[in-house]
Amino acid sequence: MELEKFKGLHVRFFGKELPEEVTASEEYEAYVDAIHEDEACYNWATAEKLKSKGFDYESFCCMMMADKVYGSLDEDGEIKYDEPEVIINKWDEDLYGIPVHNGSATMVVINYCPWCGTKLSA
Known part of the structure; x- marks a missing residue:
């Protein structure tokens, strides 16, 4: 279109x-x-x-990553650790991870964007 x-x-x-x-x-x-x-x-x-929403999407490698990170934050900008719909998190240290929804704050740290393949900062 x-x-x-x-x-x-x-x-x-x-x-x-x-x-x-x-x-x-x-x-x-x-x-x-x-x-x-x-x-x-x-x-x-x-x-x-x-x-x-006032979210700085331009600092992300792609719009999908920006959108998914935005969706991982609560209204105060804090990570929603216990939300099963969250599929990726970003910490202040430029670390990214995929949450393991097992009732804890367990994450699998990733080095590449799952959508565009860009190497993520570490």
Whole structure:
């Protein structure tokens, strides 16, 4: 999908309670597909979301990493250790890890981004 068209659909659909006739439309389906299948659309939409939250996404290797790290933080910016939906954490020391959801704060430290393959700072 052309990015400009996606931006227009994003304004119409994002963050709104939409009736079923809208969510069942081909236009809405194309919008959702673009988020999942078009890197430019995903990157733009994610950057907009993270900007609106005041999150410094530009310091990350890719938008997926920035989005997943953002999702690992609570409203105070602290790591959510006991949240099963968290799939990656970043510590102040530029260490990244994948949480082991076993009731403790166990992590598997990683050296490369799981999404773009960039070597992570250590």
